[in-house]
Amino acid sequence: MLKQRQVGLQALNISQEEIYQAMGYRGAIPDSYTCELIAETYSEIAPLCLPRYMFRILEARQVSRQKIEVGDTGFAAGEGTGFTTGGIIGSYLQGMTQVCLFVATAGKEYDAYLHTLKTQDNIVKEYIADSIGSVIAEACGTLLAKELETESELFHTLPYSPGYCGWNICEQQKLFSFFPPEPCGIVLSDSFLMSPVKSISGFIGLGKELRPQPYRCEICNNKQCYKRKEKRI
Numbered sequence: 001m002l003k004q005r006q007v008g009l010q011a012l013n014i015s016q017e018e019i020y021q022a023m024g025y026r027g028a029i030p031d032s033y034t035c036e037l038i039a040e041t042y043s044e045i046a047p048l049c050l051p052r053y054m055f056r057i058l059e060a061r062q063v064s065r066q067k068i069e070v071g072d073t074g075f076a077a078g079e080g081t082g083f084t085t086g087g088i089i090g091s092y093l094q095g096m097t098q099v100c101l102f103v104a105t106a107g108k109e110y111d112a113y114l115h116t117l118k119t120q121d122n123i124v125k126e127y128i129a130d131s132i133g134s135v136i137a138e139a140c141g142t143l144l145a146k147e148l149e150t151e152s153e154l155f156h157t158l159p160y161s162p163g164y165c166g167w168n169i170c171e172q173q174k175l176f177s178f179f180p181p182e183p184c185g186i187v188l189s190d191s192f193l194m195s196p197v198k199s200i201s202g203f204i205g206l207g208k209e210l211r212p213q214p215y216r217c218e219i220c221n222n223k224q225c226y227k228r229k230e231k232r233i
Contacts, residue, residue: 004054004184005147009046012139014132022131034124041128048113052184053104053140057152057206060099065090070099070178081174083203086166092157095209100148101175102159103183104140106133106198114197133198145204155210161202162192175201 019038020030030038060070067084085093110133117126141159148156163169172192176183187195194201 002054002056002179004052005144006050006052007140007143009049009051009136012051012136012143014135014139018135018139019128019132022135023128034128037125038128038132041125042132045110045113045129045132048109049136050107050109051105051136051140052107053102053144054179054183055100055102055144056178057098057100058178060096060205062090062093062096068093068096068099070101081177083171083174084168085160086168088165089160089167092160092213093205093210095155095207095211096157096205097208098154098206100144100156100204100206101178102141102144102203103176103179103186103201104137104144104199105184105186105194105196106136106140108185108196110136110198111196130198137198137200141200141202141204148204148206152206154206154208157205157210157213159200159202159204161200172201175203 058070060068063069063082065087067082069082071081114126114129114133117129145156145159160167162172162175169192172188176188186199189195
């Protein structure tokens with residue numbers, strides 16, 4: 001069953017620390033002027049931002065450490081759709097019996113706000129807004145995971161997205177094939193980029209024998225990830 005949610009910004013429970021981290025402040029607090037700009041930007045965003053997410057839960061199985069197969073029926077006949085997620089993500093999927101596919105976005109309204117800042121040539125504020133937008137999109141995925149906790153008796157993994165942890169971004173097109181055209185207003189380009197730009201897609205694994213594990217930054221090859229916790233040398 002396909003489900004869609006539209007939530008208020010307040011429902012995402014975004015903390016200042018998450019915004020600081022998205023801006024590159026790893027455990028540090030920005031100076032007072034920057035904090036004022038963050039507060040100002042957030043107050044401008046609050047009345048216009050309409051975060052949305054869409055999801056569907058399907059039967060799934062792990063074919064190998066590298067690959068999963070998704071589909072309600074037809075596993076024996078090979079009719080399921082396969083995703084080659086890679087070994088890093090695959091190491092967390094043992095015991096998966098279902099998968100929650102999702103897309104989420106901060107919305108077209110947020111894109112319009114970013115465009116307005118760009119025309120004003122306010123680079124600092126534009127960077128702050130860009131960072132907050134990333135946090136909003138990720139927070140939608142977190143909210144979906146919490147919804148699954150209340151509605152399902154199954155354990156679940158963290159959200160995983162194409163382009164991360166060795167999962168090829170080109171499989172984003174395959175993921176979008178499970179949704180109607182332009183889900184939540186999101187358009188996928190031929191180069192697998194999403195518009196509105198502050199959008200995410202991915203899946204959450206579900207299963208009685210799954211045990212959630214934290215992201216393992218030390219084995220992920222995305223060295224520029226703003227959430228990276230591996231210490232720099």
